[in-house]
Every structure is written in C-alpha cells, then in structure tokens.
Amino acid sequence: MESHILINEFPDQAQKIADLKVNDAEFLKMYVNYEEVNALIQHYEEGEVNHTTDEHLTELRRKRVHLKDEIYSYLQKN
Numbered sequence: 001m002e003s004h005i006l007i008n009e010f011p012d013q014a015q016k017i018a019d020l021k022v023n024d025a026e027f028l029k030m031y032v033n034y035e036e037v038n039a040l041i042q043h044y045e046e047g048e049v050n051h052t053t054d055e056h057l058t059e060l061r062r063k064r065v066h067l068k069d070e071i072y073s074y075l076q077k078n
Helices: 011-023 025-046 054-077
Strands: none
Touching: 011 025, 011 054, 025 054
16 A cells, blocks of 8 residues: 655655644644545555445545645645
C-alpha cells in the first residue's frame, strides 16, 4: 500500500511544510484536514473487514486529492 503522508508527497517541500505548520494557521488547518482524511483512508484500506462502501472510500480518495492540490497551490504561493 502506497503511503500518502504529506511529506512523502512533497519531499522537496518538507522544511517548508514543517515551518508553515508552526507559523501559519491557515496551512495548519489544511494539513490537519489532509492527514485526517488520509488516516481514515488508511484505516479502511488496512482493515480486514472493510466497514465502508466502495463509494465512500472513492469519495474520501477524491477529497484527499483535492486537499493535496490545495496544499500544493498554497506551497507554491507562500
């Protein structure tokens, strides 16, 4: 299973991500939201018994992609 931890998604931005998490409340909110969605997806994917529907998991994955795109844009602007 592929890891979608944010610093793995943007390894060249790791220091900037760390700095923004501490110094930028707007970025921190996006970061926490992304990590929560990612953790939920991992929970469902790793569980022996899947306690969600395929449609719900697909929607969560779409949300993760959308959040990642927002974060990427934010990193480029700041």
